Amino acid sequence: MNNTILWYTTRGAGTVSLVLLSTVVVLGVLSSLRFESSSWPRFLTTGLHRNVALTTLVFLALHIVTAVVDPFTHLGWLAALVPFSSYYRTFWLGLGVIAFELLIAISVTSLARGLIGHSAWRAIHWLTYASWPVAVLHGFGTGTDTWSAWMLAIDLVCILAVAVAVSARLIARPPDPLAADRARFRERVTRKVTR
């Protein structure tokens, strides 16, 4: 395959991955806020959050694979799997590897949520709040198009969207008035099961 196409695909897939990941974070916050309307039922947010998260992984894989197989960059698979092992922009590429591996951990534990329990899943899911900024920093540090006007506009929209969603999450009062009771009940059930 033409090296040029691989390089452009890496950059295109990286941009799309950032947009998708930001969408996943916003949808995740919306589902935790139990957002719904007459035309948008709550399970649509949850379902879309899950589906877009899986789509993000596919495009991140495309971003990584095209970067690794590009013969010009000769990054190697080790650089794609082990953080800070790359000869090229060690720190910034390392951040990308960390963000990807955090996302893998979040996705796998979400799929195995029934096996690991709600508390463990929730604790690991909080890592999303670490993964997203790490991914954004990776883009700023090593992205070829970082300082292009169109990429800056995309970065700005993504950062604003996530900032607004997270602010709403922090400001909003607990949407479920029975949340404490539910948590207590869940704890009792978990204790009974483990006995």
Place this chain on the structure above:
Amino acid sequence: MQDSKPNETRIRAREAASRMLTTVTAGVAFGAIAGVGLFGVVSAYTIPGVAADSTGATASTSTSTGSTSSALQSSSTTVGSSTSSGVAVSGGS
């Protein structure tokens, strides 16, 4: 019998929402595929990279500053062993 109507309405609403989820997911997936193509073209237009002739001498064809792609442009070994047309590209992700 009177209770079945609200249930039917709920079932229909849920089915409609399920269809909507499928449609929106497919839209996101196709949009993302189109996005890779679109952003690939835009990135190619803004920072096309570096072309090298068969002697290994490089000449920048970039229409913008392309400052972030400089680290790989300095690699001369791969440029020399690139495709038959003698064109190589460089840059980060």
